Amino acid sequence: MKTDQQTEFYENLEKKGVSRRDFLKYCTALTATMGLSYSCVGKVAEQIEAAAAQRPAVIWLHFGECTGCSEAFLRTPDVGGIILETISVEYHETIMAASGHQAEQNLHNAVKQYDGKFVCVVEGAIATAHNGAYGKIGGRTFLDIAWDVIPRAAATIAIGSCAAYGGVAAAAPNPGGYKGVTDAIGAPAINLPGCPMNPLNLLGTILKYLNNEPMEMDGYGRPLFAYGESVHDRCPRLKHYENFEFATEFGSKEVEMGYCLLDLGCKGPDTYNNCPTAKFNDSTSFPIQAGHPCIGCSEPGFWDYMTPFYEET
Amino acid sequence: MGQRILIDPITRIEGHLRIEVEVENGKVKDAWSSGQMFRGIEMMLKGRDPRDAHHFVQRSCGVCTYIHALSSVRAVEAACNITIPDNARIIRNLLHGAQYQHDHIVHFYHLHALDWVDIVSALSADPVKTASLSENVSGRPGTAEYFRTVQDKLKTFVNSGQLGPFNNAYWGHPAYLLPAEANLMAASHYLEALKLQAKAARMHAIFGGKNPHPQSLVVGGVTCIGDLTPERLDEFTQIWKETKEFVDQVYIPDLLAVASFYKDWAGIGGNNTTYLAYGDFPRKGVDDDLLLPGGVLMGDLTPRSLDTNLITEDVTRGWYEPGEARHPYQGETRPIPAEVTYNTEDKYSWMKAPRYDGRSAEVGPLARNLVAYTRGQKDVKQLVDHVLTTLGVGTEALFSTLGRTAARGIETVVVGNAMESWIDELRSNIARGDKEIYQPWIMPDTGMGYGLNDVPRGALGHWIEIDKKKIKNYQYVVPSTWNLGPSDATNQKGPVENSLIGTPVADPKQPLEILRTVHSYDPCIACAVHVIDPHTNETYKVRVI
Numbered sequence A: 001m002k003t004d005q006q007t008e009f010y011e012n013l014e015k016k017g018v019s020r021r022d023f024l025k026y027c028t029a030l031t032a033t034m035g036l037s038y039s040c041v042g043k044v045a046e047q048i049e050a051a052a053a054q055r056p057a058v059i060w061l062h063f064g065e066c067t068g069c070s071e072a073f074l075r076t077p078d079v080g081g082i083i084l085e086t087i088s089v090e091y092h093e094t095i096m097a098a099s100g101h102q103a104e105q106n107l108h109n110a111v112k113q114y115d116g117k118f119v120c121v122v123e124g125a126i127a128t129a130h131n132g133a134y135g136k137i138g139g140r141t142f143l144d145i146a147w148d149v150i151p152r153a154a155a156t157i158a159i160g161s162c163a164a165y166g167g168v169a170a171a172a173p174n175p176g177g178y179k180g181v182t183d184a185i186g187a188p189a190i191n192l193p194g195c196p197m198n199p200l201n202l203l204g205t206i207l208k209y210l211n212n213e214p215m216e217m218d219g220y221g222r223p224l225f226a227y228g229e230s231v232h233d234r235c236p237r238l239k240h241y242e243n244f245e246f247a248t249e250f251g252s253k254e255v256e257m258g259y260c261l262l263d264l265g266c267k268g269p270d271t272y273n274n275c276p277t278a279k280f281n282d283s284t285s286f287p288i289q290a291g292h293p294c295i296g297c298s299e300p301g302f303w304d305y306m307t308p309f310y311e312e313t
Numbered sequence B: 001m002g003q004r005i006l007i008d009p010i011t012r013i014e015g016h017l018r019i020e021v022e023v024e025n026g027k028v029k030d031a032w033s034s035g036q037m038f039r040g041i042e043m044m045l046k047g048r049d050p051r052d053a054h055h056f057v058q059r060s061c062g063v064c065t066y067i068h069a070l071s072s073v074r075a076v077e078a079a080c081n082i083t084i085p086d087n088a089r090i091i092r093n094l095l096h097g098a099q100y101q102h103d104h105i106v107h108f109y110h111l112h113a114l115d116w117v118d119i120v121s122a123l124s125a126d127p128v129k130t131a132s133l134s135e136n137v138s139g140r141p142g143t144a145e146y147f148r149t150v151q152d153k154l155k156t157f158v159n160s161g162q163l164g165p166f167n168n169a170y171w172g173h174p175a176y177l178l179p180a181e182a183n184l185m186a187a188s189h190y191l192e193a194l195k196l197q198a199k200a201a202r203m204h205a206i207f208g209g210k211n212p213h214p215q216s217l218v219v220g221g222v223t224c225i226g227d228l229t230p231e232r233l234d235e236f237t238q239i240w241k242e243t244k245e246f247v248d249q250v251y252i253p254d255l256l257a258v259a260s261f262y263k264d265w266a267g268i269g270g271n272n273t274t275y276l277a278y279g280d281f282p283r284k285g286v287d288d289d290l291l292l293p294g295g296v297l298m299g300d301l302t303p304r305s306l307d308t309n310l311i312t313e314d315v316t317r318g319w320y321e322p323g324e325a326r327h328p329y330q331g332e333t334r335p336i337p338a339e340v341t342y343n344t345e346d347k348y349s350w351m352k353a354p355r356y357d358g359r360s361a362e363v364g365p366l367a368r369n370l371v372a373y374t375r376g377q378k379d380v381k382q383l384v385d386h387v388l389t390t391l392g393v394g395t396e397a398l399f400s401t402l403g404r405t406a407a408r409g410i411e412t413v414v415v416g417n418a419m420e421s422w423i424d425e426l427r428s429n430i431a432r433g434d435k436e437i438y439q440p441w442i443m444p445d446t447g448m449g450y451g452l453n454d455v456p457r458g459a460l461g462h463w464i465e466i467d468k469k470k471i472k473n474y475q476y477v478v479p480s481t482w483n484l485g486p487s488d489a490t491n492q493k494g495p496v497e498n499s500l501i502g503t504p505v506a507d508p509k510q511p512l513e514i515l516r517t518v519h520s521y522d523p524c525i526a527c528a529v530h531v532i533d534p535h536t537n538e539t540y541k542v543r544v545i
Helices: A004-015 A020-034 A038-050 A068-074 A079-086 A100-113 A142-152 A160-165 A181-185 A199-210 A238-242 B041-045 B050-058 B067-079 B086-115 B127-137 B144-159 B180-200 B202-208 B230-261 B365-374 B378-391 B401-431 B479-484 B495-500 B512-520
Strands: A057-062 A088-091 A119-123 A155-159 A190-192 B003-007 B017-024 B027-035 B274-277 B280-282 B290-292 B295-298 B311-314 B353-356 B446-455 B458-467 B470-477
Touching: A057 A100, A057 A142, A068 A160, A068 A199, A068 B180, A079 B144, A079 B180, A088 A100, A100 A142, A100 B003, A119 A142, A119 A160, A119 A199, A142 A181, A155 A160, A155 A181, A155 A199, A160 A181, A160 A190, A190 A199, B003 B512, B017 B495, B017 B512, B027 B495, B041 B050, B041 B470, B050 B067, B050 B458, B050 B470, B067 B086, B067 B446, B067 B458, B086 B180, B086 B202, B086 B230, B086 B280, B086 B401, B086 B446, B086 B512, B127 B144, B127 B180, B127 B230, B144 B180, B180 B202, B180 B230, B202 B230, B230 B378, B230 B401, B274 B365, B274 B458, B280 B446, B290 B401, B295 B365, B353 B479, B365 B378, B365 B401, B365 B458, B378 B401, B401 B512, B458 B479, B479 B495, B495 B512
Parallel strands: A057 A088, A057 A119, A119 A155, A155 A190
Antiparallel strands: B003 B017, B017 B027, B274 B295, B280 B290, B311 B353, B446 B458, B458 B470
């Protein structure tokens, strides 16, 4: 049963053109998978109301990356509402209309205008070899831009395994000397690894941040609400593992019956993330459901430590 | 010497791209395209397990997700002589088809549209007139109320003073020609498409576990056995249908409506003579009977057969040590292991310059349309003719910025239509008890193979050599490298550089026209710059856990 506060919240959203059904579905997913409370959502509603005058500024930097995490964010069911009405994306190379000089000007102005107040979302790893020569934007190295922008943010969220820990760019032998944000410049960051990160985890983090909720994190800088348990412990195939029922061939009857994928190389026991419960693309699926082992993509250095992917570790 | 204009970063693309042009008498006289980042995925692959390669290469790009993984498993399957089950072929086609639908819609509305659509002008549109415009041109007309709501939303947004992604663009530029009402209609569909694409991506999640970076391909087939249920197929079919309706009723009508105001652009942004398509969507065996045929056009409209032996990459103008142009199997690349200098007279990009029989070749929707058209592919021919007739232009209009953008829409329809037959095939196979999706196999000690596909941005090929059951050499030649690569040893420019020459530039401080042609190629720079092996012949030792 909904409280008055919730009813009012949805009405406000609808006035802003956000479909109640979309948002309700979305919040349900958030609350169910992340332990976020309706009161939290309610407070965010107040934040959104208060933000009618000014929405929280977000500066989104792209470094050594594949844009997969931006794409994942764009798969959020009402991403238009988030971009136009909830936050203000001041700089984001993939979606912004301005290019070249005008784009650079936007970044410069936003950092100046929101100095110490903006949220910096970082996607991609930072090249550090040869003074950062292997990655540049507007003639400046990723490293220069990182030093210039990140220390001036109120909070930094490193999305995806690349921004968090270097990711694929840092896989051995790492010719560009790629590193995650904290390793590259020593700045603290909330790490949301995954390849790509689950957009629910980003939204959950932003909601908690807007709500001034404390963010408990593990030793790798990952919020516990999303990364507190292993994929294995949340896996729908867990009971078969406990019964010693293991699939040994892809596409087999055993995989279909839900047998454990450990013998096929699954890295679920060593991987901390909420894929089995949060799932992807509006709760459609996640890799283990699709019959493929977990490759450990939210663990630091997984491209080296978790490979070969199809061998039991 | 004319005036130099530098645009860096080029936004609304994937990756880090710098474009420089020289403008004289209001037109581009010369152009340079430069990739500004590399990571070096190929060299990471050396010494690793060939089965793992598709996971690495898929991370070349999250926009063109899936497609590198597909090339990679095809290459390893070729090297290991594996024939995948028919259901695996169908499911791979469905995933690939879904990528075409998603990618092209996002490109048109979210990456390209703002080059033609002035969002600020939409604020002064009359919602009633917009409704009657949409009644005339759109398959999904909106009411005045609907357009007023969207306009109010935009006004609230603009009045907030926080323009976010729309800040500081070229609004009001004289090259924007749409009436305010057409701008409002397009802006409304920009928002609709944003919602639709999130849904369309679920087609990947159904058989691939997630999007981006679906995870159900393996060498030998696919893994999604638990999703071969009538309910899952219905779910897929429903989303496919909704996506197709959007394409037919909104995307294509918008494309034609916008194009009708920009017919000048049917004479700008061409200039290429060689067009290359590998073709894709096998309807029986892997290499037989492709929905989109492969072939090469070299200066005329007679399609020739593809010969992959004629593919080379030249590194003269890239930041690499000097070396001769090589075929991917012999690919040898040595980047300058130091700070590099951007110099348009010498070396200016991280991209290599792929060549076919020594020629720079355009790849992508236009190349595919031209090859299919000249090969007499009925679906493509019919739609191309329809578009040309509707716009009242001749076939020469295809060789342009506008032609390239129209070609993308045309193949979205062709591939989208074909997906229905693959869904039916899969359904009937399952109904008669055939759920085979994986062919067990054993890794040979040695092998060589390549996997070709034609992906939303163009012809993609991966070449692998296996030795002692590990990757000895791995090279891939990528669509955006073909299209956005630099000049070569003979000073022959890349396709985008060629296309920019002659482009009018009304205001050098706001080079909107440059963006139109560059975006018409849908650049993806993370894909384009993935190569490098600074330690030639040195094989990285795999860490054994």
